[in-house]
Amino acid sequence: MTKIRVGLVFGGKSGEHEVSIRSAKSIYEALDKNKYDVVLIGIDKAGKWLLAETVRFKALAENPKRPALPYASRTDEILPFTKSNSTHLISPYTGQNFQTIDVFFPIVHGTYGEDGSLQGLFELLDTAYVGAGVLGSGIGMDKDVMKRLLQQNKIPVGKCKVLKKYEVKDNILNDVxxxxxxxxxxxPANLGSSVGVSKVNNREELQKAVHQAFQYDTKVLIEKYIRGREVECSVLGNDSPIASLPGEIIPRHEFYSYEAKYLDENGAELIIPAQIDKKTTKKIQSMAIKVFRTLECSGMARVDFFLTADNKVIVNEINTLPGFTRISMYPKLWDASGIPYTQLLDTLINLAIEKKKDRDLLIREYK
Ligand SMILES: Nc1ncnc2c1ncn2[C@@H]1O[C@H](COP(=O)(O)OP(=O)(O)O)[C@@H](O)[C@H]1O
Ligand SMILES: [Mg+2]
Structure with a gap:
């Protein structure tokens, strides 16, 4: 059997560079080497691609606190390039052909990884890739567009006011x-990992928080505070997606902030599966699938909810490239639902290949 060549893409220009490296390390270790030849492709913080050969990648990701890729040098810098139906990684300097890739497995969280831009590159290369496409990724990244689509489909979301920079005038915050x-x-409308997210208790804090959020994006959401448990559900599939058991996050900080997520080891507790009655579990699962479909997702996504004291389920957001370390919610929920980590990776790769085959059947020109 010829092995499938998987290009595992990680790192990236976003604030989630370090998390991405940890996710990639877990994925690399778990991928079945009898089925796959894994090519490690790092994106440094400047956005350059480099061939991250195994030894160095491992040492780097084991650096406990904040692992980061070295900046690409002339010798290990690569460019993906497609020629006669096959995707190559070549040196932009010498043209040397390093590897060929059958399917990309991007695990680059946040901006330039999860927002459709990287997916656009894979489309142009005409190569299969794991996860949502350009549209689903873009929608999932934009909390404003996401909410509008969910509302249109009668899926409950929290109330909010969306502000563009030019709309910030004296009275608008009072009105909000x-x-x-x-x-x-x-x-900020398009970010993740709680970067730029603030909880505010008065007018002054609101003004400051809005100013801060506008440093990250040109569009900002001001949301009504929702008091509730934070419950997450994993979705897997293309045309017939399935939902995992839900899990619960109990942040030990005022909310699930960047510190609680990544810096403080005891910042949050994950309860898997969440202690929720059967009926509510079903409701969350079917809503997660509906969200996945409404937002044009494929492959995988984690859908995050608030569950209020009176059992209302409200969608907070979707993550199309969720954290993927062994202790991350997305794979742990599947493990608890009967799909262990390595099998989950097989499924995701198969879904990517299937989706590409379906798209290859489409007619692209006028006949
Ligand atoms: N409207 C809200 N009400 C209560 N808590 C919220 C609300 N919005 C966000 N949070 C808290 O902030 C965290 C991060 O917000 P979220 O919208 O999930 O952004 P990110 O995409 O950065 O994860 C949530 O996990 C939750 O703890
Ligand atoms: Mg979140």
Whole structure:
């Protein structure tokens, strides 16, 4: 049997560079080497691609606190390039052909990885890739567009006011406070890992938080505060997606902030599966699938909810390239639902190849 050549792409220009390296390390170790030849492709913090040969990658990812890729040098810098139906990694300097790739497995979280841009590159290369396509990735990244689509499909989301930079005028924040009531959550529309997210308790804090969020994005959401448990559900599939058992996050900080997620080891507790009654579990699962379909996703996504004291399920957001270390919620929920880590990777790769085959059948020109 010829092995499938998987290009595992990680790192990237976003604030989730370090997390991505940890996810990639777990994936690399778990991929069945009898089935796959794994090619490690790192994206450094400047956005350059490099061939991250095994030994160095391992040492680097074992660096406990904040592993980061070295900057690409002339010798290990690569460019993906497609020629006669096959995708190669070549040196931009010498043209040397390093590897060929059958399917990309991007595990680059956040901007330039999860937002459709990397997926656009894979489309242009005409190569199979794991996860959502350009549209699903873009929608999933934009919390404003995401909410509008969910609302249109009668899926409950929290109330919010979306602000573009030019709309910030004197009275608008007062109007928001009057309509949505304090406390409020402020967040950049297109980011992740709680970067730029603040909880505010008064007018002054709101103004500061809005100013801060605009440093990260040109569009900002001010959301009504939702008091509830934070429950997450993993979805897997293309045309017939399935949902895992839900899990619960109990943040030990005021909310599930960047510190709680990555810096403080005891920042949050993951309860898998969540202690939720059967009926609510079913409701969360079917809603997660509906969200996945509504937002044009494929492959995988983690859908995050608030569960209120009166059992209302409200969608917070979707993550199309969720954290993927062995202790991350997405794979752990599948493990608890009967799909162990390595099998999950096989399924994702198969889904990527299937999706590419379906798209290859499409007619691209006028006949
Ligand atoms: N409207 C809200 N009400 C209560 N808590 C919120 C609200 N929005 C966000 N949070 C808290 O902030 C965290 C990060 O917000 P989220 O929208 O998930 O952004 P990110 O995409 O950065 O993860 C959530 O996990 C939750 O703890
Ligand atoms: Mg979140």
């Amino acid at each position: 406070i009057r309509n949505l009531k304090l406390p409020l959550f402020v967040k």
